[in-house]
Amino acid sequence: MMKALQTTIHAAPSAWRRPSLSMRWWPVFLRNLLVWRKLALPSLVGNIAEPLIWLVAFGYGLGALVGEVKVGGAAGPVKVPYILFLASGSICMSAMNAASFEALYSAFSRMHVQKTWDGILNAPVLLDDIVLAEMLWAAFKSLFTITAILGVMLALGISHSPKLLLAWPVLLGAGITFSSIALIFNALAKGYDFFTYYFTLFLTPMMFLSGVFFPREQLPGLVHAISDWLPLTQAVELVRPLFMDEWPAHPLRHLLILAAYASLAFWLALGLTRRRFRS
Amino acid sequence: MDKALLEVKGLSKRYGDNAVVRDVSFAIAPGECLGVIGPNGAGKTTTIRMCLGLTAPDAGSIRYFHDAARAALQMPRDALAIKAQLGVVSQFDSLDPDFSCAENLLVYGRYFGMRDAAIRARIGELLDYAALSHRAGVKPGELSGGMRRRLSLARALVNDPRLLLLDEPTTGLDPQARHLMWERLQLLLQQGKSILLTTHFMDEAERLCNSLLVLDHGSSIAEGRPRELIAHHLEPDVVEVYGLGALALAEDAAHAPLRALAARIEVSGETVFFYTEHARPLMDLLADLPHLRTLHRPANLEDLFLKLTGRQIREDA
Numbered sequence: 001m002m003k004a005l006q007t008t009i010h011a012a013p014s015a016w017r018r019p020s021l022s023m024r025w026w027p028v029f030l031r032n033l034l035v036w037r038k039l040a041l042p043s044l045v046g047n048i049a050e051p052l053i054w055l056v057a058f059g060y061g062l063g064a065l066v067g068e069v070k071v072g073g074a075a076g077p078v079k080v081p082y083i084l085f086l087a088s089g090s091i092c093m094s095a096m097n098a099a100s101f102e103a104l105y106s107a108f109s110r111m112h113v114q115k116t117w118d119g120i121l122n123a124p125v126l127l128d129d130i131v132l133a134e135m136l137w138a139a140f141k142s143l144f145t146i147t148a149i150l151g152v153m154l155a156l157g158i159s160h161s162p163k164l165l166l167a168w169p170v171l172l173g174a175g176i177t178f179s180s181i182a183l184i185f186n187a188l189a190k191g192y193d194f195f196t197y198y199f200t201l202f203l204t205p206m207m208f209l210s211g212v213f214f215p216r217e218q219l220p221g222l223v224h225a226i227s228d229w230l231p232l233t234q235a236v237e238l239v240r241p242l243f244m245d246e247w248p249a250h251p252l253r254h255l256l257i258l259a260a261y262a263s264l265a266f267w268l269a270l271g272l273t274r275r276r277f278r279s
Numbered sequence: 280m281d282k283a284l285l286e287v288k289g290l291s292k293r294y295g296d297n298a299v300v301r302d303v304s305f306a307i308a309p310g311e312c313l314g315v316i317g318p319n320g321a322g323k324t325t326t327i328r329m330c331l332g333l334t335a336p337d338a339g340s341i342r343y344f345h346d347a348a349r350a351a352l353q354m355p356r357d358a359l360a361i362k363a364q365l366g367v368v369s370q371f372d373s374l375d376p377d378f379s380c381a382e383n384l385l386v387y388g389r390y391f392g393m394r395d396a397a398i399r400a401r402i403g404e405l406l407d408y409a410a411l412s413h414r415a416g417v418k419p420g421e422l423s424g425g426m427r428r429r430l431s432l433a434r435a436l437v438n439d440p441r442l443l444l445l446d447e448p449t450t451g452l453d454p455q456a457r458h459l460m461w462e463r464l465q466l467l468l469q470q471g472k473s474i475l476l477t478t479h480f481m482d483e484a485e486r487l488c489n490s491l492l493v494l495d496h497g498s499s500i501a502e503g504r505p506r507e508l509i510a511h512h513l514e515p516d517v518v519e520v521y522g523l524g525a526l527a528l529a530e531d532a533a534h535a536p537l538r539a540l541a542a543r544i545e546v547s548g549e550t551v552f553f554y555t556e557h558a559r560p561l562m563d564l565l566a567d568l569p570h571l572r573t574l575h576r577p578a579n580l581e582d583l584f585l586k587l588t589g590r591q592i593r594e595d596a
Contacts, residue, residue, distance in 0.1 A: 012335055027389035034386065035377040119373030121333060123390035123438075124359040278334055 028133035089212035103182035138179030290339035314488035332358030366435030425456025
C-alpha cells in the first residue's frame with residue numbers, strides 16, 4: 001500500500017477542467033483596491049475626462065447637424081435627440097474600454113512584469129482565484145468609471161429616466177463580459193504591443209458596428225447580421241431604451257448573449273492562463 | 280535523522296523530450312537545512328516548483344508530515360493546506376512596488392486568510408528581524424538589493440511557516456548583505472524551522488546546510504553532509520599552480536616525481552590543480568620552482584561541485 005503511494009504516476013491535469021472558485025479571490029481583489037486607492041483621484045480624471053470630451057464635442061457639435069435620431073423600442077420607433085442617443089451608446093463603450101484596459105495593461109503588469117501573481121501563488125491561493133479576482137476587479141473599475149460618467153450625464157441633464165438605475169447592473173454585466181474577454185488576450189500576450197492589435201482590430205471596429213455612434217439600421221445587410229451578435233451590441237440595445245425611459249425590446253435575448261460571452265470567455269481565459277503558468 | 284517534515288520520493292518531470300527532473304528523492308527534518316546545488320538547468324527550480332504544487336510532477340510523491348497524529352498531506356492534492364505552512368522566497372523578487380514594506384507584509388498575510396489585527400501584530404517583529412524597522416514606510420523601489428531580499432524573507436515568514444523554500448536567496452547581493460542574510464537564516468534554523476535552499480554559492484551551502492543534494496541534468500548525483508561528501512569524493516588538500524610554465528608540470532617527464540605525489544591532477548586554463556594527501560612534500564618540491572605561483576588550501580565544496588559536474592560552461596549558463 002505504502003509502496004504504491006510512493007511511486008504514483010500522475011496524469012497531467014487538464015487546463016480546461018472546471019474552475020475551482022472560492023472566497024480566496026477576495027484578498028487579491030483587496031490588494032488591487034488598495035493600490036488603486038492611492039492613485040484613484042488622478043486616474044478618475046483620466047478615466048472620465050476622455051469619454052466626456054467625446055460626448056460633449058460630438059453630442060452638441062454633431063448633434064446640432066444631425067438633430068434627432070429614430071430608435072426602435074419595445075413600443076415602436078421613437079425620435080430622440082442625438083446627444084441622448086450618443087450618451088447611451090458611449091457609456092457602454094466606456095464600460096468596455098475601462099474593463100479592457102484594466103484586464104489587459106494593468107493585469108499584464110501584475111502578471112508578467114511585477115510578478116505579483118507569482119508571489120501570490122506561493123501563498124495558499126489558486127491561479128483560478130487570481131484570474132477571478134482580476135476579472136471582478138476590472139469589472140469593478142469599469143463600474144466605478146461609468147458611475148462617475150453617469151453622474152456627470154445626470155448633472156448635464158442628458159437623461160432623467162428613473163430606469164437608469166437598471167442601466168447600472170447591465171453595465172456591470174458588460175464590464176464582466178469585456179474583462180473576461182480581455183483576460184483571454186492577457187493570457188496569450190508576450191508583451192504590451194499585442195494589446196494594440198486587440199484594441200484596433202477588435203474593439204474599435206466593434207464600437208462602430210454596435211450602434212454607439214449611429215443607428216445599426218445604416219449598416220449593410222451582412223454587417224448588420226454580424227453586428228446582431230457582437231457583445232457590445234447587446235449592452236447598447238439594453239441600455240439605450242433605459243436612457244429614454246423605455247423598456248428594451250428583447251431584454252432576455254441580450255442578457256443571455258452577454259452571459260454566454262462572459263462565461264465562455266472566462267473559461268477560455270482561465271484555461272489559457274493555466275497553460276501559461278503550466279499548472 | 281528525526282522524522283521528516285517533508286519527504287520527496289521518485290520525483291520526475293519532463294517537458295516534451297526534455298527530462299528536467301529524473302527520479303529525485305530527499306527528506307528534510309525539522310530544524311534542518313537541505314541545500315540543493317547544481318549547474319544552471321540542473322532541475323533545481325523545477326524541483327522547488329513541484330514542492331510548491333505550481334508544476335505537476337509526472338511521477339513521484341511529495342509528502343508533508345504536518346502532524347504526527349494525522350495522515351501526511353500530499354502535493355499536489357493538498358496544495359493549499361501545505362502552502363499554508365510554507366514560506367517561499369523565489370529567485371526573482373515579487374514584492375509589490377506600490378506598497379510600503381509594512382503594507383507588503385499586511386497584504387501578503389491576507390493571502391493566508393489571516394486577520395488584519397493578527398498580521399499587524401507581527402509586522403513590527405518581522406521588520407525587526409529583516410533589519411528594516413527604520414524603513415517600514417518605504418517602498419521596495421527605494422530599498423537596496425539586500426534589503427529587498429530580506430523583506431521577501433520577512434514576507435515569507437508572515438504565516439509563521441515550519442518550512443522555508445528559498446530559491447537562490449543571496450544571488451546578486453554584496454558580501455555584507457549576504458552575511459546578514461546568512462545570519463538571519465541561521466537564526467531561523469535555531470528556532471527549529473526547516474529550510475530547503477538552492478544556491479550557486481558553495482560557501483553558502485557549506486555554512487548553512489546540514490545536508491546537500493547535488494543535481495545535474497535533472498538527476499541526483501550525490502547526497503550527504505557537506506564535510507562527509509568532501510571527504511568521500513576528494514583528497515584533503517588542493518595545490519593550485521599557475522604562472523608561466525605551470526602547464527609543463529602536468530606533462531613533462533621531468534616533473535613525474537611531483538605528479539606521483541598527487542592522487543589526481545586537473546588542468547583548467549593556465550592553472551594546474553593537484554589533489555593530494557601529501558601536500559607537504561609536494562609544496563617542498565614546488566619550492567624549487569620559485570617562478571611559479573602556488574596556492575595550498577584544503578579541498579572545499581567548490582572542488583567537489585566541479586569534480587561532480589565538470590568544469591565546462593553549460594550551454595544555458
